[in-house]
Amino acid sequence: MESRRRLVRIASILAVPLLWFLVSRLGIAPGLPTPIEVTTALVAELYREDFWISTVQSTIRVLGSFVIAATVGIPLGLLIGRYTVFADLTFPALEMLRPIPPIAWIPFTILVLPAAELSIMFITFLGAFFPILLNTIQGARGVEVEYSRAAQSLGASSFQTFRHVIYPSALPAIHAGMIVGMGLAWVNLIAAEMVAGGTGLGFLTWSAYTSGSYPTIIVGIIVIGLLGAASSTLVRWFANWQIGWQEVEAA
CATH class of the missing domain: 1.20.5 (Single alpha-helices involved in coiled-coils or other helix-helix interfaces)
Structure with missing residues (x-):
């Protein structure tokens, strides 16, 4: 099978x-372009130093922004999901920011942030942050009340209940948000690099379009797709390792 x-x-x-x-x-x-033309362009790109610099730089930007988004989004989502007062203080403002598309943030970040690199990282961060946040909130709210009460009746403190009951129960939803967030991080990154960046795969692809190197456009798309798939697979492996106690059919 x-x-x-x-x-x-x-x-x-x-x-x-x-x-x-x-x-x-x-x-x-x-x-x-035909597959043969794109293959020829790919071989030529593999010998160019700029191609490898762009690939490494885009990968570092995505992974760095994603880690920051998960570090901020998961604790924030757990708190919003479990404490009504905290949710009322924070979630409405965050929900107003969520629908803003990444392109709309680019002029703002260029004005506010001192360096283009920070602008690109911030926009990439937003792509990963909101899916992680929303899924974490839903995961925390979906934990059965009886589980928390059972832990507390056995002498568990609020922190122990939060750490050993709420967080593990919310992990499947959290990891679903992380997988979606990784994909959107790449989407936001490429958009930001095309507009605000002077390096990266997004800038490489856009430069190929403006210069008329159409096979190189497809090369950029293929490399972005492969890196995005590899990043999502990495997140899935991490998720399966963290929730090894749950029987999960590989997607």
């Missing part, structure tokens, strides 16, 4: 370049 699933997943991945080849071959999208 597991081997069949792996074959289906491999076939799903291979179907993408096959469909791409057919579309370019049949002329359905005349401006779309």
Whole structure:
């Protein structure tokens, strides 16, 4: 059964370049570079130092912003989810900020923050922060009241109940938010790099468009997709390690 699933997943991945080849071959999208052109451009990029610098820089930006977002969002979400007074003081203001798109933040961060790097990191942070926050809130609110009462009846303090009952029970929801947050962190990063950054994969892709190097655009898209998938897989592995006590079917 597991081997069949792996074959289906491999076939799903291979179907993408096959469909791409057919579309370019049949002329359905005349401006779309062919797989051979993109492969040639990819090989050329692998020999360019700027490509590797951009790849490493984008990866560091995403991972750094994501770690900060999780460090802030998880405790904040747990507190909002469990304490009504704290939720009333903080959540309405956060909910007003959540719908603002990343592009709208770019002019503000350029004016307020002293360096472009901080602007890009902040916008990337926002992409990961709100999914983590909201899922953590829902996870904390979804914990059965009886669990907390049972722990307290056995002599557990408020902190022990919070640490050993509420937090573990909310972990599945927290990790779901972390997976979504990682994907949105990449979305926000690429948007910020295209507008405000002078380096990174987003800037590399946009520069390829402005210079007419269309195969390089596809190279950038493919690399971003691979790094995004790898980042999400890393989060899933971490989640499965943390909630090893729960039987979870691999997604």
